[in-house]
Amino acid sequence: METCDTATHARIAEHAYRIRRYALQMGEVQGQGYVGQALGYADVLATAYCHAMNFKPEDPEWEGRDRFLLSHGHYAIAHYAALIEAGILPEEELETYGSDDSRLPMSGMATYTPGMEISGGSLGQGLPIAVGIALGLRLKGNPAFVYNSMSDGELDEGSTWEAALGAAHHGLANLICLVDINNQQADGPSSKVMGFEPLADKWAAFGWHVQRVNGNDLPAVIAAFDAARQLPDARPRVILVDTLMGKGVPFLETREKNHFIRVDPPEWQQAIEILDQAQGAAR
């Protein structure tokens, strides 16, 4: 696999840093949230929104845009951070996160937020919706891609595999599925809740082009996105990304893993300072 150039790496790393920072700021507003997942997934979102995808920030419904479906609506905090970084949402709005009448509800919904393509959160719905969007784009002759972003917990849902069959059957080369493997579900580690390995083999057996990368290894993530987009192949593509919850904030990386990572009130600012120092040193 080719790796990206140093300048691209540095640019996307800067975006990922800011996505992490926005997520922590929103977490502090609510005093909780899926911030562990957001920190873990920030490199993938930065690559999607600041490297791979076509869109117009001032026109979130532009017909030519690549569609990004947040199937795991719980990751809204991460997605809002990416939408802010992409210029689709204003930064000032993050302080309304999860509040009454906010456009940024705790679980992502298409009817609330510009740039939010679907109402996720009822897990296992994003990929079958993506199949319909991909069929629709192809029928219109629209060359845009549809990305479905999902969690590893959604691998338990039967509808995910209905859609995996359907996407391969219909040869949906314009469909890219991202699976965030942080090995953490509501009731514990995914391997204990409902084991899904060998995962790459499963997707390959369903007829997909499969890549599995460390989702916090930015050059690898960037190269995987590039490969998925450039592949001259009639198969749908899946990128399996292994991520570390809390990535970028060592005291959260090592904290006992739960669906929610516990963050005490003074720790939000401490976490932001750690991110700032690390990024300052990287520059």
Add this chain to the structure above:
Amino acid sequence: MNATTKPRLKTSAMIASIASEGQRVKAAPFGHALVELARQRPEIVGLTADLAKYTDLHLFAQACPERFFQMGMAEQLLMASAGGMAKEGFVPFATTYAVFGTRRAFDFVHQVIAEENLNVKMCCALPGLTTGYGPSHQAAEDLALVRAIPGMTIVDPCDALDTEQAVPAIAAHKGPVYMRLLRGNVPLVLDEYDYKFELGKAKMLRDGRDVLVISSGILTMRALEVAKALQADSVDVGVLHVPTIKPLDTATIIAEASRSGRLVVVAENHTVIGGLGEAVATALLTAGITPPFRQIALPDAFLDAGALPTLHDRYGISTEAMIQTIKGWLG
């Protein structure tokens, strides 16, 4: 006819068609109407879950193969991908059986399609008690389920004419629609009446002084037969056909039920719970209208397997059973 001399019917009786012997029928009114409409509207697409042949969608698949999408026996994928195509500006007609479209795919209909008010037309065959296969295939509660979904438009056509007129009407409506689908050789009844399907409108098919039957779907066909039969006994039965279950034409229903001296009977091919009967009762009570009120509907039970004519008799929705029931109420 004496019950003991009745031939024992087989489950296959009336499987291909709900028409009774000798009844006028029209073949595949849904499929032909959709093909006709698709010629004028290129944004119409058809999707099914391995039931094109059994929902008359195969006619569309033959006429417009590039706009037909087979989703396999996967109803969650069917409903969600139909939602995805609607998001891209298409008008998807998604077909399956009513049990699978509602019970199996409910959250996908609720969350993907209805919550975003997507323009998907779910056309689901074997509604209510229209198969003798038992509860696995009998959608006795389909209306109750979809009625509970905000923003859902629900259509329960009576016959072939109703069905073919409803197709362009639901396509013209912006938003999700659940339509009960009559497939195969579908009875043709309403052409004898001064009737035209209008979405959201209840229509008086015939007036009557003694009884007002408020009905939808195939029970309107039965109610009209009941009305003709009871004429011989000097019982005057009016029939108000309510093909749109939601939004309900409460103005017409209240106006007709307000006329004094009539027994009001709501007749539906659906469980007594959550269908037209309860919807009408709520509308009348809320308006302070309290006529004598009865329901003809399926019981709150898992229904038997068997031949449809037998089952319709057993559960009181055959023409003969309805006649006896109404006579009993009139005393």
